[in-house]
Amino acid sequence: MATKTDSAALALLDLRCPRCRRGKLFVTSALSTRFAEMHAHCPICDLALEPEPGFYWGAMFVSYGFSVASFFVGGAAAYYLFNDPPTWVYVLIVTLLVLITTPLVLRYSRAIMLHLFGGIHYNPDAAKTTPAPPRA
Incomplete structure (x- = not known):
């Protein structure tokens, strides 16, 4: 079975550091x-x-x-599940879907940006070195 350090995709899905693939990117859970x-x-x-910066x-x-x-997903779901409801139902479903998924969208957008465009390469030895003391 593949571990998080075996695959860049698994590290990205688990929101881990692109260099060591072990450290968490975010301080708290998405429900916080x-x-x-x-x-x-x-x-x-x-x-x-x-x-x-930026x-x-x-x-x-x-x-x-x-x-x-x-x-697209919210609109298609509304169309097929509710048999082409009035416009306000589409607006309500899509708005709720966007609001509910905001924490995940933000986190995965940042993780994708860091993994794909950060210019950081995997270094399996990076996790073996002693990390610096915590910064204030």
């Missing part, structure tokens, strides 16, 4: 009110998780793609 709070540095390999502005384009997918 602080769902967007990321570690400044990977807790395992001390990689800076914001490669440059890096995650690009994640809004990934988030837009997720939102468009939500519109």
Whole structure:
């Protein structure tokens, strides 16, 4: 069975650091009110998780793609499950779907941005080194 460190895709799906594939990217769970709070540095390999100032502005384009997918899924579900309901039902379903999935969309948009466009390469030895002391 593959582990998180075997595959970049599994590390991405589990929201792990792209360099060591072990450290968590986010401080709390997606169900917390602080769902967007990321570690400044990977807790395992001390990689800076914001490669440059404003890096995650690009994640809004990934988030837009997720939102468009939500519109299509919500619209198709409303059409087929409720037999082409009135317009307000479409609006309500799509709005609820977008609001409910916001924490996951934000997290995965940032993780995809970091993994694909961060210029960070996997280093299996990065996790074996002693991490730096926690930063204030």
